[in-house]
Amino acid sequence: MCLISELRQQFPILTSKNEDPFIYLDSGATSQKPRQVIEAIDSFYREQNANVHRGLHTLSAEATSAFELAREKIANFLNVQSKEIVWTAGATDSINIIANGIKAQLKQGDVICVSALEHHANIVPWQELCKQKGCILKVLPITKSGILDIKSSVELIFEQKPKIVAISHASNALGNIQPVEKIIEVAHEVEATTVVDGAQAFMHLRPDLRKLNCDFYVFSAHKALGPTGLGVLYGKYDLLNALNPLRFGGEMIKEVSFEQTSFQDAPSKFEAGTPNISGVIGFSAALDFLNSINHNDLLKYEKTLYHYLLTQLNGINGIIIYGDTENNIGTVSFRYKNEHHFDLATLLNGYGIAIRSGHHCTQPLMKSLGIDGTIRVSLAFYNNRDDIDAFIHALKESIDLLEI
Numbered sequence: 001m002c003l004i005s006e007l008r009q010q011f012p013i014l015t016s017k018n019e020d021p022f023i024y025l026d027s028g029a030t031s032q033k034p035r036q037v038i039e040a041i042d043s044f045y046r047e048q049n050a051n052v053h054r055g056l057h058t059l060s061a062e063a064t065s066a067f068e069l070a071r072e073k074i075a076n077f078l079n080v081q082s083k084e085i086v087w088t089a090g091a092t093d094s095i096n097i098i099a100n101g102i103k104a105q106l107k108q109g110d111v112i113c114v115s116a117l118e119h120h121a122n123i124v125p126w127q128e129l130c131k132q133k134g135c136i137l138k139v140l141p142i143t144k145s146g147i148l149d150i151k152s153s154v155e156l157i158f159e160q161k162p163k164i165v166a167i168s169h170a171s172n173a174l175g176n177i178q179p180v181e182k183i184i185e186v187a188h189e190v191e192a193t194t195v196v197d198g199a200q201a202f203m204h205l206r207p208d209l210r211k212l213n214c215d216f217y218v219f220s221a222h223k224a225l226g227p228t229g230l231g232v233l234y235g236k237y238d239l240l241n242a243l244n245p246l247r248f249g250g251e252m253i254k255e256v257s258f259e260q261t262s263f264q265d266a267p268s269k270f271e272a273g274t275p276n277i278s279g280v281i282g283f284s285a286a287l288d289f290l291n292s293i294n295h296n297d298l299l300k301y302e303k304t305l306y307h308y309l310l311t312q313l314n315g316i317n318g319i320i321i322y323g324d325t326e327n328n329i330g331t332v333s334f335r336y337k338n339e340h341h342f343d344l345a346t347l348l349n350g351y352g353i354a355i356r357s358g359h360h361c362t363q364p365l366m367k368s369l370g371i372d373g374t375i376r377v378s379l380a381f382y383n384n385r386d387d388i389d390a391f392i393h394a395l396k397e398s399i400d401l402l403e404i
């Protein structure tokens with residue numbers, strides 16, 4: 001495997017010779033971008049810029065090939081068919097497309113299950129759908145320590161026989177890897193449609209979706225080395241094609257007259273208008289980058305780094321860590337005694353440490369844990385022990401300041 005220090009060299013923001021220290025520990029919010037992604041976007045606009053799927057001219061044909069090649073690449077990456085991949089604006093957009101698209105298949109009284117650990121993006125679209133259709137939202141519960149209560153969740157699914165089960169592959173607030181395989185299996189036993197929010201898990205776990213057997217899987221490119229404003233919606237083809245489109249206009253139609261319009265099949269019917277072409281080109285380079293690194297080696301490295309961070313944090317009196325530290329993508333969520341997370345995050349920023357504090361768009365989860373927020377440190381493979389040492393040093397000094 002390439003040495004991590006070599007990989008890190010590929011990320012301009014991490015290696016720029018800045019006078020001020022900069023320790024990036026907020027990859028759960030967005031990942032940093034390697035040079036290859038930045039250059040792919042730059043060279044697209046310099047050398048290849050044209051609209052896709054229209055125009056016979058050479059540049060348009062080249063842009064279309066690159067755009068569709070990226071769809072094939074991500075389909076191969078996920079072990080699915082390229083016609084099962086829809087380009088969206090992000091994970092949030094993907095979930096909204098599913099929730100809107102499946103509306104016509106639901107009726108009053110139908111149950112939709114989400115887990116107690118969900119990001120607002122995997123709660124609110126379902127809640128709105130429930131309001132519109134008179135459906136009922138049920139919550140798969142967690143234990144006191146913030147881990148999905150698998151036994152009660154399975155019982156709830158068997159008892160409620162939901163039409164949809166929507167669950168995150170990994171929690172953004174705590175980093176827990178969720179037992180999605182089991183939830184999908186049980187949900188399918190009661191004939192529920194399964195939606196997996198892979199926003200946090202995709203880059204770390206690189207799921208094989210045929211094996212996972214979920215019906216839908218969504219994520220954002222920006223959390224996986226790619227650009228912002230781009231997402232992926234995977235759906236098993238018949239289920240995907242059965243969704244109604246959310247947006248209407250050019251590209252998604254077969255024939256238009258003033259009397260009536262017919263639509264393309266999936267994926268085109270969900271991609272109205274000019275897509276995020278440069279975003280797709282950039283993400284294609286991100287996939288090449290990921291494909292060039294051995295996944296198992298990276299996983300092992302990330303795990304070692306995560307345990308190093310945990311050990312260092314556990315050595316500080318008064319730190320309370322939340323969530324599942326056994327099965328985790330490399331995210332630590334913690335508080336220091338009763339201090340406000342905002343104060344600590346502000347002090348840490350003074351040391352050039354970029355972490356996130358707050359409720360992490362998981363207000364219901366925070367409420368179940370009896371807190372209003374945490375400090376979240378989220379690692380990626382481009383972090384190293386020096387980053388963690390700098391963070392721990394800054395944390396100890398910040399705590400000393402708080403204690404004065």
Ligand code: PMP
Nearest residue numbers: 090091092119121172199200220
């Ligand atoms: N789900 C999870 C688990 C997330 O972490 C996020 C981003 N924080 C989202 C959904 C929404 O992603 P985006 O804002 O890129 O649409």
